[in-house]
Amino acid sequence: MKTITTFPRKTVEHPDIGIIMPDGCRLSARVWMPEDAGKNPVPAILEHLPYRKRDGTTYRDCLTHPWFAGHGYACIRVDMRGNGDLQGLMEDEYTEQELQDACDVIAWAASQPWCNGNVGMMGISWGGFNSLQVAAKQPPALKAVISLCSTVDRYADDIHYKGGCLLNENFGWASTMLSYSSRPPDPAIVGESWREMWLERLENQPFLLKTWLAHQARDAYWKRGSVCEDFAAIQAAVLSIGGWHDGYRNTVANLVEGVKAPVKGVIGPWIHKYPHYAAPEPRIGFLQEALRWWDRWLKGVDTGVENDPAYRAWLMDSVRPARWHDARPGRWIAEAAWPSPRIATRAIDLLDRGAEPVIVGSRQDCGLEGGEYFPFTFGPELPGDQRGDDALSVCFDLPPLTEPIDVVGAAQLEIAVRADRPQANIAVRLCDVHPDGASELISYGLLNLTHHASHECPQALVPGAEISATVLLDQAAYRVPVGHRLRVAISTAYWPMIWPSPEPVALTLSSARLMLPVRPLATGDETSFQPPEAAAPWRTEQLRPANSERHLGRDQKTGIVTLAIVDDSGEVRDLDHGLTTGGIARETWTIGPDDPLSARGETHWTATLSRNEWSVRTETFTAIRSDRENFHLTARIEAYEGEKLIFERDFEEKIRRDHV
Numbered sequence: 324m325k326t327i328t329t330f331p332r333k334t335v336e337h338p339d340i341g342i343i344m345p346d347g348c349r350l351s352a353r354v355w356m357p358e359d360a361g362k363n364p365v366p367a368i369l370e371h372l373p374y375r376k377r378d379g380t381t382y383r384d385c386l387t388h389p390w391f392a393g394h395g396y397a398c399i400r401v402d403m404r405g406n407g408d409l410q411g412l413m414e415d416e417y418t419e420q421e422l423q424d425a426c427d428v429i430a431w432a433a434s435q436p437w438c439n440g441n442v443g444m445m446g447i448s449w450g451g452f453n454s455l456q457v458a459a460k461q462p463p464a465l466k467a468v469i470s471l472c473s474t475v476d477r478y479a480d481d482i483h484y485k486g487g488c489l490l491n492e493n494f495g496w497a498s499t500m501l502s503y504s505s506r507p508p509d510p511a512i513v514g515e516s517w518r519e520m521w522l523e524r525l526e527n528q529p530f531l532l533k534t535w536l537a538h539q540a541r542d543a544y545w546k547r548g549s550v551c552e553d554f555a556a557i558q559a560a561v562l563s564i565g566g567w568h569d570g571y572r573n574t575v576a577n578l579v580e581g582v583k584a585p586v587k588g589v590i591g592p593w594i595h596k597y598p599h600y601a602a603p604e605p606r607i608g609f610l611q612e613a614l615r616w617w618d619r620w621l622k623g624v625d626t627g628v629e630n631d632p633a634y635r636a637w638l639m640d641s642v643r644p645a646r647w648h649d650a651r652p653g654r655w656i657a658e659a660a661w662p663s664p665r666i667a668t669r670a671i672d673l674l675d676r677g678a679e680p681v682i683v684g685s686r687q688d689c690g691l692e693g694g695e696y697f698p699f700t701f702g703p704e705l706p707g708d709q710r711g712d713d714a715l716s717v718c719f720d721l722p723p724l725t726e727p728i729d730v731v732g733a734a735q736l737e738i739a740v741r742a743d744r745p746q747a748n749i750a751v752r753l754c755d756v757h758p759d760g761a762s763e764l765i766s767y768g769l770l771n772l773t774h775h776a777s778h779e780c781p782q783a784l785v786p787g788a789e790i791s792a793t794v795l796l797d798q799a800a801y802r803v804p805v806g807h808r809l810r811v812a813i814s815t816a817y818w819p820m821i822w823p824s825p826e827p828v829a830l831t832l833s834s835a836r837l838m839l840p841v842r843p844l845a846t847g848d849e850t851s852f853q854p855p856e857a858a859a860p861w862r863t864e865q866l867r868p869a870n871s872e873r874h875l876g877r878d879q880k881t882g883i884v885t886l887a888i889v890d891d892s893g894e895v896r897d898l899d900h901g902l903t904t905g906g907i908a909r910e911t912w913t914i915g916p917d918d919p920l921s922a923r924g925e926t927h928w929t930a931t932l933s934r935n936e937w938s939v940r941t942e943t944f945t946a947i948r949s950d951r952e953n954f955h956l957t958a959r960i961e962a963y964e965g966e967k968l969i970f971e972r973d974f975e976e977k978i979r980r981d982h983v
Contacts, residue, residue, distance in 0.1 A: 324600055325856040330393025332357040338900070339408070339512050342401070342431055344424060351376075351408040351512065352428075355388045356397035360437035366621035367397045367432040368443045371425045371457075372450050373406040373413060373500070377509050378904040378932070381897070383597055386857035390610050393858070396617060397437060401428055405524055408508040412527045415534055416449070416500075417456060417477070417548040425453060426462040433464035440464060441621040444559075445613070447471040447597055455578075456548050459556040467560040467620035469613055472569050472595050472697070475554075475577045478545035479778060482570065482696060483535055486794070487774030487781060488748050489822040489983050492570070492696040494924050495910060497532035498945040498958075502908070502928035504528060505941050505960050511900060511934070521939075521962070522970060530958045530974045532947070539981040541778035554581035560620045561586040562613070566593030566601065567639060567651075568705060570697030572766075572797045573733070579633050579661040585620075587628065588661070590800070591637045592651035594698040599855040602701055604650040605637070608853030632657035635850050636800040638729060641755050641807060644763045646694070646703035646873075656731070656800065656842070657850040666732050666842045673719040673811055674835040676739070681717055683749075683813050684829035686916040688884045689715035690750065690817035691875065693767070700890050702871025709754050709762035709812065716814040719835065720756065723808045730803065732840030734766060734796040736811065739833040741790075745783040746982055747772045747828040750817035751794045753837075754810040755803050762810060765803075768796035769821060773982040781982040789833060802845075811837055816919075819886060819912040823919035825951040825980065862898040867905060869893035883921065886912040894931070905931045923948045938965050954978045 337354040344350060353376045357365060368391060374380045380400070388398035403421055404411030414420070429442045442464040444454040451473030458468050474480045482492040505528050507521035538544040546552050563578040565571055567590065575588035589612070593601035599609040618624040639653040658665070674681060692712045698704035736751045749770050755763040773781040775792035784790070803809060813835075815828045874887045887910070894905030907929045915921035928943045942961040947954060955977055962970040 324606065325854065326859055327390060327856050328859055330390070332359065332393055332395055334358060334389055334392040336389070342428055344427055348404060348411045349409070350401055350404070350424065350428065353384070353400045354397060355392035356437060357392060357395060360397060364437055364439040365395050365397050366441040366443060366617065367399055367438050368445055368617065369399045369401065369425065369428055369432065370446050370450050371401050371403065371428065371444070371453055372446060373403045373504060374449070375407040375503065375506065376400045376402050377407055377512065378897070378902060379503065382861050383600070385859065385861040386600060387597065387610065389858035391614070391617070394614055397432070399428065399432055406504055408512040410520065412524065413504055414529060415531060417453060422453060422456055422460060425457045426460055429457070429462045429464050441466050443467045443469070443617055443621050445469040448473065448595065452548070455550045455557065455561070458559040458561070459550050459553065461556065461558055465559050467616060469562045469564070469616060471564040471597065472566065472571045474571055474574050475549065475551040475581065477549045478541040480571070480573055484539070485821070486769035487771030487778055488769045489539070490696060491819050491822060491912070491924060493535055494532055494945070494947045495926065497530060497535065498926040498928065498943065499908070500531055501528065501945065501958060501960065502930055502941065502943045505943060505962065506930055506932065507939055509902060510937060511902070525960060525962055525970045525972065528960060528972070530945070530956070530976070532945070532956055533976045533978065536954055536956070536978045539983050540781055551577065551581060555583050557582050558584050560584055560616070562616045563588045564598060564609070565590045566595065566598070567637065567800065568592060568594045568603065568698055570595070572799070576634070576661060576733070576798050585629065587631050587633060589635045592639055592653065594701070599857055603648040606855040608855050610857060611853045632659055632850060634658040634661040634663070636731070638731065638800045638802055638845055640802050641763065641804050643757070644706070644708035644761055646705050646707050648705065653802070654845055655848045655850045656845050663842070666840050669839045669841050671721065671837040671839060673837055674832055676834045681832045682829055683717045683815055683832060684827065685715050685814040685816045687816050687823055687914050687919050687922070688818055688916050689814045690820055691884065691886065693817060693820045696820065700871040702890070703873050704871070706764040709752065709764050710760060712752070712814070713754065713762055713810065713812050716752070716812040717832070719811045721809045724803060724805050727802055727804045727844060729800070729842045729844055730765065730839060731800045731842040733798045734840060735838040736768070736794045736796070737791070737836045737838065738794065739789055739791050740772070741787055741831040741833070742772060742784045743786050743829045744824065744826050745786065746824050747784060747830060748815060748817070748821060748824055749794060749830065750814045750821070751796060752812040753796055754812060755801070756808045756810045758806050765801045766796040766799040768794045769817065770794045771983065783982065811835070818914050818922070819924070822949070822983065823914070823922050825919060825949070827917065827919060863895040864898060865893065865895055866903065867891070867894040882916045884914055884916070901934045903933045920950060939963060949980065952980060954980060
């Protein structure tokens with residue numbers, strides 16, 4: 324990535340601009356803009372997050388926002404109420420208060436003498452979500468958004484539930500937010516009130532898992548903020564960007580198909596990162612691509628973005644399975660419209676109705692090669708060799724290919740099935756099997772069979788009664804070469820990606836048909852991007868290097884499997900304002916191979932902040948387990964000033980299982 328230090332316009336940074344909300348709450352904004360914006364007004368770009376602009380997102384902010392400012396934009400990075408250096412309290416994700424605050428900041432920015440009245444909104448993950456949600460509210464000044472690694476459906480395609488199955492990332496992310504939002508503001512910004520603000524924040528800190536588990540079906544709670552409920556409400560121009568190694572693989576296709584306003588989509592081989600510094604490579608010139616979008620919709624410059632293909636994707640070549648790839652070979656493909664009329668669906672019968680039925684009953688530890696839901700750390704988080712999970716699944720292997728095929732789109736598996744229990748999950752994986760047997764994951768799908776007719780109104784299964792169901796797999800763009808074969812692997816467990824059923828389950832498959840989207844073979848790059856560049860990186864002194872580890876062990880007596888994950892983000896000192904920050908996240912997942920009720924997840928987060936003689940630390944602990952009827956949750960916050968414990972709080976909840 325090329326570092327740019329000279330820009331068309333000289334810039335200035337304001338580390339803390341107060342923005343007063345209508346109810347009197349002060350938001351804190353970090354703002355970059357051209358020096359002469361007062362004389363030559365510019366559009367504004369808002370990024371609105373809970374992730375602490377002073378330390379949490381500083382790395383990417385420094386690469387991105389000064390670059391846009393140097394090209395004639397005012398970039399406004401605002402933390403949400405109850406986070407970072409802001410007043411107020413945060414109750415949940417994507418609340419009406421959060422979205423209204425964003426609308427009020429947009430109106431404030433548009434009214435400033437340095438703004439030309441046009442505003443864009445951008446963000447990745449949380450910021451990608453709320454960019455779309457705010458656009459659906461149609462604030463008058465908002466003309467365009469760039470949404471990365473986001474979703475259109477908070478229930479079916481986020482970290483909470485997938486196919487009606489409970490994702491364990493639901494617990495993991497609640498634990499993450501407990502740590503992030505319980506950290507104090509910076510005394511250098513808020514002054515002596517930092518301790519009072521911190522204690523109020525700690526006293527009112529929610530354990531969000533309680534809320535998220537209270538809504539196990541797709542009810543009004545999830546529909547609010549799911550822009551798929553009314554795509555027509557989005558009237559701002561939308562650029563959607565995602566990555567094949569991220570958890571949000573479906574959003575680009577969904578937005579390009581659903582939004583009626585100007586919309587384009589790009590999906591590369593990346594993990595959950597901005598694509599000018601993401602991996603696996605190739606990276607792209609995301610900032611230049613974004614500038615074309617902003618210039619067209621916020622400045623009225625003819626940049627030709629309307630003529631870009633509707634859908635651009637990195638078609639990945641087959642590789643050897645590995646927990647990490649520095650790069651994924653392949654090529655860029657482009658479609659003028661999405662869904663594309665050039666993509667044909669091949670119906671492949673895996674199990675005919677007249678054939679002998681097949682029994683699927685997996686061990687509870689099937690799924691250990693699935694990787695992280697959304698890889699984040701440039702570490703060993705990608706799916707591994709699927710042979711271990713394949714051995715615990717029922718597999719349907721197609722003949723070796725005599726010609727390569729390009730799988731582009733979302734495959735489906737149509738099944739007729741009987742369950743022997745009133746609740747059952749099914750996991751379906753599409754794999755690329757190498758001639759030597761190595762198995763690489765192409766895509767997967769999940770379905771809680773009590774949701775086969777409706778996510779809104781799940782119904783208990785009648786043991787022994789046959790149902791028809793369709794399992795939708797995630798979008799993919801993948802070339803399967805000659806001599807390889809496709810495998811469809813089916814299991815009743817997918818640990819630790821999803822929480823297990825309350826009882827061991829056996830499914831009887833009477834029929835199975837794979838609906839495979841196949842595109843004419845690409846012969847080379849069909850589109851291209853500029854090489855990546857960015858502004859100067861964050862100026863820090865490294866005190867402890869970052870490190871990511873995963874350790875898998877099995878008790879040879881009990882068979883209990885333990886997956887231990889340690890993500891050490893390291894410790895750095897900011898060379899501009901002197902704040903030292905560090906953190907370590909630990910996760911442990913355990914399960915017995917024959918007992919779904921043995922499943923347990925635990926986390927322990929450590930977060931530290933210091934400057935000179937000032938030093939604080941938070942320790943947060945969470946745990947989840949279940950019996951047949953209920954989930955049992957515990958959490959704890961400890962806050963230290965120096966080595967003195969100044970606050971402690973415990974949470975304990977029991978939540979009834981609802982067809983999960």
